[in-house]
Amino acid sequence: DQQVKQNSPSLSVQEGRISILNCDYTNSMFDYFLWYKKYPAEGPTFLISISSIKDKNEDGRFTVFLNKSAKHLSLHIVPSQPGDSAVYFCAAAFSFQKLVFGTGTRLLVSP
Amino acid sequence: DTGVSQDPRHKITKRGQNVTFRCDPISEHNRLYWYRQTLGQGPEFLTYFQNEAQLEKSRLLSDRFSAERPKGSFSTLEIQRTEQGDSAMYLCASSPLVAGELFFGEGSRLTVL
Numbered sequence: 183d184q185q186v187k188q189n190s191p192s193l194s195v196q197e198g199r200i201s202i203l204n205c206d207y208t209n210s211m212f213d214y215f216l217w218y219k220k221y222p223a224e225g226p227t228f229l230i231s232i233s234s235i236k237d238k239n240e241d242g243r244f245t246v247f248l249n250k251s252a253k254h255l256s257l258h259i260v261p262s263q264p265g266d267s268a269v270y271f272c273a274a275a276f277s278f279q280k281l282v283f284g285t286g287t288r289l290l291v292s293p
Numbered sequence: 294d295t296g297v298s299q300d301p302r303h304k305i306t307k308r309g310q311n312v313t314f315r316c317d318p319i320s321e322h323n324r325l326y327w328y329r330q331t332l333g334q335g336p337e338f339l340t341y342f343q344n345e346a347q348l349e350k351s352r353l354l355s356d357r358f359s360a361e362r363p364k365g366s367f368s369t370l371e372i373q374r375t376e377q378g379d380s381a382m383y384l385c386a387s388s389p390l391v392a393g394e395l396f397f398g399e400g401s402r403l404t405v406l
Contacts (some may be wrong), residue, residue: 186335214393225297225384225397226336271335278391280349282328283335 185209186274188284195291201259203287205272208253212274216281217246217257220269229270230257262291295319297398299385303386305404306375313371318387324366326395327360328384329353331348336384343390375405 189204195201203217213234218226232239232246232255239246245258259266269288272280298317306312318325324343328336339358340350344365354360357375362368372379382402385397 186337191333216393218397223399225386225399227397228394231393242364254304273335275393278393280338281336281393281395282338283328285333 184285185212186272186282186284188272188287190227190287191285192288192290195262195289197264197291197293198261201257201262201266201289201291203257203259203270203289205255205257205284206253207255207274209274209276209282210253210278211223211246212282213277214275215246215248215255217244218271218283218285219266220271226271227291254257259289262289264293267291297385297396299383299389299398299401301401302399303402303404305406307406308376308377311371311373312375312403313369314369314383314403316370316384316385316387316398318367318385319396321389322387322396323365323390324388325362325369326386326388327370328386330382330400332350332383339370339383372403375403377405378404379403 216230216231220226230244248255269286271286272284301313326341327339330336342362357373360370382400384400386397388395
């Protein structure tokens with residue numbers, strides 16, 4: 183069963199505009215959510231996280247929003263840059279145990 | 294560089310052979326995780342260790358797979374009698390004891406012919 187879902191396999195955005203990546207989850211026990219970025223032939227790198235006690239966390243150009251009632255989180259990147267082009271994975275965890283990942287969204291930011 | 298390191302980076306083998314991957318975590322991290330990633334999918338959890346104890350194994354980890362972490366430092370993942378379906382990227386990650394963020398290595402890509 184896919185507990186973490188990223189329904190958009192790809193997203194194209196122009197440089198300078200906002201990128202919004204979405205993620206849905208089914209397990210209400212998840213209490214920690216993360217976004218990872220992955221370039222080809224590299225391991226995933228941590229981007230930003232949010233605890234279930236918050237609804238927003240911001241780090242520079244990256245903001246993660248959490249809507250617990252909808253079991254939905256999103257990553258906003260603004261302004262988007264060509265170097266942001268990568269695959270983005272949403273992940274969720276319960277009580278700091280294993281991470282459960284979504285299938286990823288490929289973001290392409292064009293100049 | 295004191296990040297997570299994995300070896301080998303790429304392994305090509307024939308069906309039926311055994312392969313072993315090694316992971317060296319960040320030195321002060323107590324937890325070590327193994328994930329598998331296939332094309333178009335996100336990383337899938339295989340198993341994790343807290344120090345030398347293996348705390349959880351996924352249903353994906355058939356009896357052909359075995360992981361160890363002797364002395365709570367490096368870890369090995371062995372696949373016996375490889376099958377073509379084992380072809381994937383095997384990712385290792387580590388984390389401190391109580392932390393949500395995992396630090397991943399660059400992965401070991403397995404190709405089974």
